[in-house]
Amino acid sequence: MNIFKPSFPQFRIKKEKFPYFIQWLWNLSVPTKLHIATALIVVSSLLGVGLLWLGMASLSGLRAYVAGEAMWSKAEKSAVNHLSRYAFSFNENDYALFQEAMKVPLGDRKARLELQKEDPDLEIVRQGFLEGGNHPNDIDNIIFVFRNYRWMSFVEDAIDAWEEGDKRIERIQALGEQMHKIITQSGNTNNLQVRLAVTQRIVPLVEEVHLLDDQFTILEERFASTLTNGGRGLTRLLFQVLIGIFVFFSIAAVILILFINQTVSSVDRVKGEMISFASHQLRTPLTITNWYAEKLYREADLPLEKRSRYLRAIYYANKRMIHLVEALLNSSRSERGILVQSLSRIDPIKAMNNVVEDLDFHVTHKKLTVIKKYDSQMTTMMSDPEALKMVLHNILSNAVRYTPAGGTITVGVRQDGSHVLFHISDTGVGISKDEHDKVFNKRYRAAKVKELGKKGSGLGLYIARSAVQQLGGNIWFESEENKGTTFYVTLPQNGLI
Amino acid sequence: MTKASQQNKTLLVIEDEELLLNILVDEFASEGFRVLHASDGQEGLDLALREHPDLILLDILMPHMDGMGFLQKLRADEWGNGAAVLILTNIEGDVKKTIEAMENGVFEYLVKSRWSLEEIKERVREKLKGQDSK
Numbered sequence: 139m140n141i142f143k144p145s146f147p148q149f150r151i152k153k154e155k156f157p158y159f160i161q162w163l164w165n166l167s168v169p170t171k172l173h174i175a176t177a178l179i180v181v182s183s184l185l186g187v188g189l190l191w192l193g194m195a196s197l198s199g200l201r202a203y204v205a206g207e208a209m210w211s212k213a214e215k216s217a218v219n220h221l222s223r224y225a226f227s228f229n230e231n232d233y234a235l236f237q238e239a240m241k242v243p244l245g246d247r248k249a250r251l252e253l254q255k256e257d258p259d260l261e262i263v264r265q266g267f268l269e270g271g272n273h274p275n276d277i278d279n280i281i282f283v284f285r286n287y288r289w290m291s292f293v294e295d296a297i298d299a300w301e302e303g304d305k306r307i308e309r310i311q312a313l314g315e316q317m318h319k320i321i322t323q324s325g326n327t328n329n330l331q332v333r334l335a336v337t338q339r340i341v342p343l344v345e346e347v348h349l350l351d352d353q354f355t356i357l358e359e360r361f362a363s364t365l366t367n368g369g370r371g372l373t374r375l376l377f378q379v380l381i382g383i384f385v386f387f388s389i390a391a392v393i394l395i396l397f398i399n400q401t402v403s404s405v406d407r408v409k410g411e412m413i414s415f416a417s418h419q420l421r422t423p424l425t426i427t428n429w430y431a432e433k434l435y436r437e438a439d440l441p442l443e444k445r446s447r448y449l450r451a452i453y454y455a456n457k458r459m460i461h462l463v464e465a466l467l468n469s470s471r472s473e474r475g476i477l478v479q480s481l482s483r484i485d486p487i488k489a490m491n492n493v494v495e496d497l498d499f500h501v502t503h504k505k506l507t508v509i510k511k512y513d514s515q516m517t518t519m520m521s522d523p524e525a526l527k528m529v530l531h532n533i534l535s536n537a538v539r540y541t542p543a544g545g546t547i548t549v550g551v552r553q554d555g556s557h558v559l560f561h562i563s564d565t566g567v568g569i570s571k572d573e574h575d576k577v578f579n580k581r582y583r584a585a586k587v588k589e590l591g592k593k594g595s596g597l598g599l600y601i602a603r604s605a606v607q608q609l610g611g612n613i614w615f616e617s618e619e620n621k622g623t624t625f626y627v628t629l630p631q632n633g634l635i
Numbered sequence: 636m637t638k639a640s641q642q643n644k645t646l647l648v649i650e651d652e653e654l655l656l657n658i659l660v661d662e663f664a665s666e667g668f669r670v671l672h673a674s675d676g677q678e679g680l681d682l683a684l685r686e687h688p689d690l691i692l693l694d695i696l697m698p699h700m701d702g703m704g705f706l707q708k709l710r711a712d713e714w715g716n717g718a719a720v721l722i723l724t725n726i727e728g729d730v731k732k733t734i735e736a737m738e739n740g741v742f743e744y745l746v747k748s749r750w751s752l753e754e755i756k757e758r759v760r761e762k763l764k765g766q767d768s769k
Contacts, residue, residue, distance in 0.1 A: 421725035425747040426654045432752050433658065444661075451654050 163397065171401070175394040182387030186380060193376040199283035200369040202276035203296065204362055206246065209271040211358045213242030214307070218351045221314050225344045228327045228336070233318055240314070243307045245269025250300065253284050292368025299361040306350045306357075313343050412466065419462050426455035454499045461531070468528060468601045481633045484523050486551045486558050487512045493530040494549060497538050504543045513552035520633035525605045529613075532598035533562050533625045540623075541566035557611070558631050563624040569617040577615065578603045602627075644763055645669045647688035649679035649705065650723070651697040655747070659692065659723075662752050663759070676700025680708050687714055690762055693741075695724040695732065703732065706739040716740075719762060723747050723755070 163171075217239035224232035249266030252258045260281065267277045287293040317340055321327065324336045430448045434440065440448075494501075494508060501508060537547050545565040552559050569577060578599050606613040611629035646663050650656040651674045663670045671686055673679035677700045683691060691709075695702035702722065709715035720741045725748055726732070733744065743762075745755065 418726065421746075421748040422652055422655070425725065426652075426658075428748065429655070429658050429662075429752050433662065436753070448658075451658075455654065 163394070171394050171398050175391045175398070178387050178391045178394070182383055182391075185383050185387075189376055189380050189383070193373065193380075195279060195282060196287070196372055196376075197369055198276070199279035199287075200365050200372070202272065202280045203283065203365050205276065206267075206270060206272045206280065207358060207361050207365075210243050210246060210303075211354070213239045213271065214303075214310075214354050214358075215351075217243075217310065217314075218347055218354075221310070221317070221347055222344060224314075224321075225317060225340050226337070228321050228333075233314070233321075236314055240307070240311060241269050242271050243304070244311070245271075246300075247304045247307060250284075250297075250304065253281065290368065290372070292364050292371065296361050296364045296368070299357050299364065303354060303357045303361070306353060310347060310350055313347055317343055412469075416462070416466050420459055423455035423458040423462075427452050427459075430455075450499065457496070461535075464528065465532075465597050465601060468605070469597050481520050481522055483518050484521055484526065485516075485518050486521075486526075486560065487516055489523065489526055490530060490549055490551050490560065493527060493534050496531060497534055500535075500538050501547075504538070504541070504545075506538065506541060506544070507546045509546065509548040511548060511550035511552075513550075516551055516553060516558075517631075519558050519629065519631045521609060521629055525609060526629070529602045529605050529627060530560060530562070532602040533627070536598060537562050537564035537566060537623070537625075540564065553631075554628055556631055557628040560627045560629075561624055563622060565622040568619040568621050568623050569615070570619045574617070578613075643669075644690070645671065645686060645688040646690050646692065646759070647671045647673070647679065647683055647686065648692045649673045649676065649697070649702075650692070650694040651675055652694075658752070659755075662756065666756065676702065676705035676708075680705055683709060683718065684712055684715065687718075689719065689766065690759060691718060691720045692759070693720055693722050695722060695726055703735055703739075706736065706741065710739050719766060721745065721759065721762060723750075 217236050220232050220236035220239060223229075224236055245266045245268070247266070249263045249270065252262045252266060263281060264277055267280060268274065272280060283293065284297070288297070320336055320339050325332055327333055327336065430452045434445065434448050434452075490512075491510075494510075500506075534547070534549070541547060541564045547565075548561075548563040550559075550561045603613050606627055606629070609629050610633075611627060613625070613627045615623055615625045617623035646668045648656060648659045648663070648670060649672070650659065653674065656672055656674060660670045660672050671682050671688060673682050675697050679691075679693070680700070682688075693702050693705065697705075700708075702724070706720065709718060709720070722736060722741055722744045724744065725746060736742075736744065743758075745758065750758075
């Protein structure tokens with residue numbers, strides 16, 4: 139009868155119902171999950187901070203442009219103003235002030251032209267923007283926006299407006315120089331005649347200047363509003379992306395944490411069950427030892443035959459407990475992949491003989507025949523003696539347990555190429571076809587076996603296979619119901635490959 | 636209870652672990668009881684209904700028919716309904732089983748690994764004495 143039945147919670151999520159990716163995520167180990175969840179949180183934080191920084195730099199840059207544009211308009215108006223005065227005062231001072239004012243838009247123009255080159259000289263760019271009256275701390279932002287945001291339509295629009303403005307600035311500059319030339323080359327400007335002549339020539343120039351001035355107003359407005367609207371749109375976009383990232387990563391992290399929680403609680407549950415199972419399995423051999431020992435020490439005049447029988451029972455009960463503890467330890471070790479501890483030179487035939495001897499009590503008790511088929515040429519091999527002993531013991535104890543009284547067990551050891559082949563056959567109850575692929579599962583107990591009520595942990599073959607795999611070998615079996623079973627184990631002769 | 640009076644008492648021990656069965660039988664036999672034994676519920680039931688033992692020592696976990704199954708079938712019988720049963724087991728904390736046992740008129744659960752043979756013997760004697768005084 140199956141003693142150990144793991145308890146299932148009322149509500150059990152069926153893993154198989156979820157897409158493969160989710161299953162893969164579920165199956166990762168707890169530390170891995172924790173690492174991924176942490177990484178997600180860190181990455182999303184970094185992204186968040188990065189986006190924030192980007193947003194602030196962008197907005198700062200746009201603001202700098204708007205401020206720069208304000209300087210530009212002021213200077214342009216001032217230039218037009220001084221030039222108009224000069225056109226009638228003929229005062230060199232006015233012209234000087236005109237030129238001074240023009241430095242601002244011309245400086246910005248110099249910067250723009252340099253930036254539009256393939257490989258701009260940033261020193262010239264900086265110099266230009268400084269002349270444009272921009273704050274030195276804003277200049278890096280202005281450059282950043284210019285170089286990286288051209289793909290945004292509103293930035294492109296603003297720069298277009300700027301280019302249009304510059305064209306007219308160039309024209310104003312030319313007009314100013316023309317005026318200057320006329321006036322300085324006219325001679326004595328105190329002479330009314332001369333004055334009239336000059337004025338006649340200058341008036342059309344001044345008219346053009348005013349025409350351009352009107353156009354400037356429109357362009358300046360276009361520049362400023364495009365940037366401000368664009369700036370608002372950019373902020374909104376960045377905000378949405380930020381929220382999106384935050385939500386995505388939060389959900390991912392929460393899912394992982396939920397998985398971890400589930401794993402941890404199921405691990406706790408299994409641990410609890412293991413402990414309960416272990417203590418339960420131990421009770422029978424403990425009771426045997428308890429009662430037989432009690433009888434032995436209480437009754438001094440027990441007949442010798444009884445005494446020796448009782449002592450034997452205690453000895454084997456004790457062995458049973460030892461094996462159980464080993465099995466539990468190994469089950470835990472096999473989970474952690476550390477079943478195989480060290481390699482040494484061993485004699486495979488001796489190992490098999492030891493295992494057979496260990497089970498002598500039960501063999502004799504059930505009147506089983508043990509046939510040994512050893513290759514006489516068998517040499518030594520490199521393996522982990524404890525792991526090998528455990529593998530052979532687990533298989534052989536199954537054979538003994540599930541072979542009815544009077545049956546036969548055959549054990550063999552022989553060379554198989556670069557491997558050593560062990561086999562253990564019995565004439566026992568066999569394993570039915572539909573259970574063949576479940577045999578190595580944890581806590582597998584064959585249906586038939588449960589009916590017969592044999593005691594066993596179900597861990598034996600699971601651990602055995604784990605150990606064989608870690609030793610670099612192979613384990614398989616052939617079986618027919620009610621006829622018998624043969625287990626084969628091959629191990630590399632020279633230890634792990 | 637003297638050894639002499641124990642001679643006309645029949646015990647039935649139902650336990651599937653052979654080593655435990657053997658020592659229980661040995662122990663009670665050496666006390667002068669007539670001891671019958673079985674290693675599964677069905678065998679035990681047949682013996683009980685045939686021999687009408689004075690007390691039945693019952694294990695819970697057994698193949699084919701377990702302790703509870705035996706108990707239910709036993710209580711279905713006229714004699715069996717009043718038969719004295721003492722449960723010797725190593726499972727505990729199974730509330731469901733305890734209640735089931737109580738529903739079937741068994742109020743005594745002894746956890747094998749906690750009771751020495753001497754203590755069990757004492758308990759058996761008490762129970763049988765209780766029966767006599769009825």
